[in-house]
Amino acid sequence: MPIHFPKKKRRNIVRQAPGDDSPVPAGRHSTRVRLRPRPDWHKRNFLTSVLIPSLFVKRSGEYVPPQFPKIREGEICITWIGHASFLIQTHEVNILIDPIWSKWLKVIKRLKQPGFEIHHLPSIDFVLVTHAHFDHLDRRTLRRVAANQPIVVPTGVGNLVHDLGFHIVHELDYWQTVELGPLKISLTPCHHWGARFLADLHRDFGGFVIASNGRTIFHCGDTAYFPGFKEIGDRFSVDLALLPIGAYEAPTGREVHMNPEEAVKAFLELRANRLIPMHYGTFPLGFEPLHEPPQRLLAAARAQGIEEKVLVMTEGKPVVL
Numbered sequence: 001m002p003i004h005f006p007k008k009k010r011r012n013i014v015r016q017a018p019g020d021d022s023p024v025p026a027g028r029h030s031t032r033v034r035l036r037p038r039p040d041w042h043k044r045n046f047l048t049s050v051l052i053p054s055l056f057v058k059r060s061g062e063y064v065p066p067q068f069p070k071i072r073e074g075e076i077c078i079t080w081i082g083h084a085s086f087l088i089q090t091h092e093v094n095i096l097i098d099p100i101w102s103k104w105l106k107v108i109k110r111l112k113q114p115g116f117e118i119h120h121l122p123s124i125d126f127v128l129v130t131h132a133h134f135d136h137l138d139r140r141t142l143r144r145v146a147a148n149q150p151i152v153v154p155t156g157v158g159n160l161v162h163d164l165g166f167h168i169v170h171e172l173d174y175w176q177t178v179e180l181g182p183l184k185i186s187l188t189p190c191h192h193w194g195a196r197f198l199a200d201l202h203r204d205f206g207g208f209v210i211a212s213n214g215r216t217i218f219h220c221g222d223t224a225y226f227p228g229f230k231e232i233g234d235r236f237s238v239d240l241a242l243l244p245i246g247a248y249e250a251p252t253g254r255e256v257h258m259n260p261e262e263a264v265k266a267f268l269e270l271r272a273n274r275l276i277p278m279h280y281g282t283f284p285l286g287f288e289p290l291h292e293p294p295q296r297l298l299a300a301a302r303a304q305g306i307e308e309k310v311l312v313m314t315e316g317k318p319v320v321l
Contacts, residue, residue, distance in 0.1 A: 012162055012166070012167070012168050012169055013158035013159065013162050013168075013169040013171060014168060014169065014170055014171065015155065015158075015171045015173075016170070016171070016172055016173065016176045016177075016178060018173070018176075031189045031190060031191050031192075031226060031228065032191075032192070032193050032194075032201075032205075033191060033192060033193050033224060033254060033255070033256050034254070035193065035198075035254075036254075037252035037253055037254060038252065038253025038254060039253075040253065041251070041252050041253035041254075044251075044287060046251035046287065049287065050251075050284050050286075050287060051107065051108065051284070054108075054109050054111060054284045055109055057109070057111055059103075059109075059110065059111055059112065059113055060111065060112050060113070061082075061112045061113035061114075061115075061315060062113060063113060063114075063116055063117050063316075064116065064316055065116060065120055066079060066115070066116045066120055066316055066317075066318060067318070068089065068122060068318055069318060069320055071089055071090060071091045071320065072091055073091045073213065074091075074213055074214065074215070075090070075091065075320050075321070076088065076089070076090060076212075076215050076217065076239075076240065076320070076321050077089040077090075077318050077319065077320045077321075078217075078240070078276065078313070078318070078319050078321065079115065079316065079317070079318040079319070080115060080276075080278065080313040080314070080315055080316075080317075081099065081100075081101075081114050081115045081116070081315060081316070082100075082112055082113070082114045082115055082281075082282045082315045083098075083100060083135060083278070083279060083282040083283060084097070084098040084100075084130070084135070084136055084219075084221070084222070084242075084244065084278050084279045085097065085098050085099045085100055085114070086098070086219065086242060086278070087121070087122075087318075088210065088217060089122070089318075090182070090212050090213065090215075091213075092181065092182050092212075093125040093126065093181055093182060093183065093212075094121075094122050094123060094124050094125050094126075095124070095125065095126045095127070095128065095183070095210065096121070096124045096126075096127045096128070096145060097127075097128045097129075097130070097208065097219050098128070098129055098130055098136040098137075098219075098221075099127070099138065099141045099142065099145055100114075100135060100136070100138040100141050101114050101117075101118045101138070101140075101141045101144075102138050102140055102141060105134050105135050105283055106134065108283055108284065108285070109283075109284070110282060110283055111281075111282065111283065111284060111290065112281055112282045112290075112315065113315075114315065114316070115314075115315030115316025115317070116316045118141070118144055118145075121145070123147070124145055124147065124149060125149055125180075125181065126149060126150055126151070126152070126180050126181075126183065126185075127142070127145060127146075127149065127150075127151040127152070127166070128151070128152045128153075128185065128208050128210075128219070129142075129151065129152070129153045129157065129161065130154070130205065130206060130207060130208065130219065130221030130222065131154060131157065131192065131194045131203070131204070131205035131206070131221055131222060132157050132160055132194050132195070132196040132200070132203045132205075133194070133196065133222065134196070135283060135285070136221070136222065137153075137157070137160060137161070137196070139160070139161070139164060142161060142164050143164045143165060146164045146165030146166050147165065148165065148166070148167045149166060149167055150166065150167055150168050150169075150170060150180055151166040151168075151169050151170070152169075152170045152172060152178060152180070152185055152187075152208070153169060153170070153171055153172075154171065154172060154173075154187055154194065154203070154204035154205055154206050155171045155172065155173050155203075155204040156171070156194070156200075156202045156203040156204050157171065157194070157203050157204065158171045160196070172185075172186070172187035172206075173187065173204070174187055174188065174189050174204075174206060175187070175188070175235070182212050182213065183210055183211065183212050184210075184211040184212070185208055185209070185210055185211075186208065186209040186211075186236070187206045187207070187208060188206055188207045188208070188209055188218070188228075188232050188236075189206055189207075189226075189228045189231075189232075190205060190206050190207050190220060190221050190222065190223035190226070190228070191223050191224040191225070191226035191228070192205050192221065192222045192223050192224065192256060193205060193256070205221060205222070206221055207219055207220040207221040207223070207232075208221070209232070209236045209238070211236070215239050215240075216236055216237055216238050216239045216240070217238075217239065217240045217242065218232065218236065218238045218240070218241045218242065218270065218272065219242045220241070220242060220243050220244060220266075221244075222244060222256070222257060222279065223244065223257070223258060224255045224256050224257060224258055224262075225255075225258045225259075225262035225263075225265065225266060229265075229266040229269040229270050230269045230270075232270060233269055233270040233271045233272070238270050238271070238272040238273075239272065239273050239274065240272065240273065240274045240276060240321060241266075241267055241270050241272035241274065241275050241276065242276045242277075242278050243258070243263045243266060243267060243275060243276070243277060243278065244257055244258055244263065244277075244278055244279030244280070245258065245259070245260045245263045245277040245278070245279060245280050245293040245294070245296075245297050246279050246280025246281065246285070246286065246288070246290075246293040247279060247280070247285035247286040247288075248260075248262075248286055248288060248293075249286040249287035249288045250285075250286055251286070251287070257279070257285075257286070259293075259296070260277075260293050260294075260296035260297035260299075260300050261296065261300045263275070263277065263297060263300075264297065264300040264301055264304055264306070267306070267309075268304065268306070273309065274309055274310075274311055274321065275301070275306075275309055275310045275311070276310075276311050276313060277293070277294060277297055277310070277312060277313075280293040280294065281293070281294075294312050297310065297312075298310060298312070
């Protein structure tokens with residue numbers, strides 16, 4: 001077991017040792033997207049078309065105290081908080097993924113309230129953060145959530161969370177697994193990037209596979225479509241796939257997020273049982289209208305004959321699966 005070091009000295013960060021059974025491919029960093037904008041990115045003005053108009057839009061949604069159900073063994077309760085934030089509950093533990101309750105991402109206004117207020121959270125046993133971007137790693141929220149429990153992050157992200165009140169920080173590389181209580185948590189590749197600023201390109205990024213009591217949840221993190229979904233599906237028997245479907249018309253013109261049709265393609269390659277969309281409708285991060293992603297997702301799922309496998313969630317409403 002890792003030793004509980006004083007968190008101020010960054011000595012509570014533990015990196016998993018490479019395992020012989022899960023080798024990391026030599027070209028693992030090929031999943032990082034390039035930072036160079038598309039040549040014609042300047043033809044549309046994100047500031048005047050999206051950001052400034054959004055400042056005058058009233059936030060939608062309302063805070064309603066959640067009614068968390070009693071969970072039996074073998075069941076999973078999922079509550080979408082908004083954006084990529086989820087509360088995952090089993091009959092034994094509560095897991096929080098990419099929590100963000102902040103109303104602003106610097107100059108970007110949150111346009112949909114979180115599903116419930118942060119003080120309505122149950123006791124959180126484990127926290128997972130997929131990468132260092134401000135809409136996924138929100139230090140203000142994490143500081144309020146931290147209660148001397150473990151947190152799991154990709155390699156290079158630990159120094160952003162080590163001083164917030166977590167007992168220990170587990171850093172994972174691709175395909176590495178850490179066992180926390182009844183959970184096995186593995187980091188998977190994605191096609192994105194992890195820098196919080198321009199000078200910290202060393203930070204990794206990914207998705208998480210959470211296995212517990214024969215059930216498996218895959219939280220994809222942020223990603224553009226890439227061929228790696230098939231390998232994830234080959235390595236893990238995914239039950240519930242939480243996939244991003246928004247922010248696909250990026251201000252820079254780069255392909256950094258999947259569109260809804262690509263999310264359906266990824267779901268089919270994962271061979272998962274249920275698709276739960278995320279990363280839409282909360283922050284105006286792309287040129288597309290906030291209401292468009294779920295409409296396109298359902299149309300694409302209908303075209304593939306899998307509409308009954310798509311669960312479009314409402315923020316703050318727990319669903320037992």
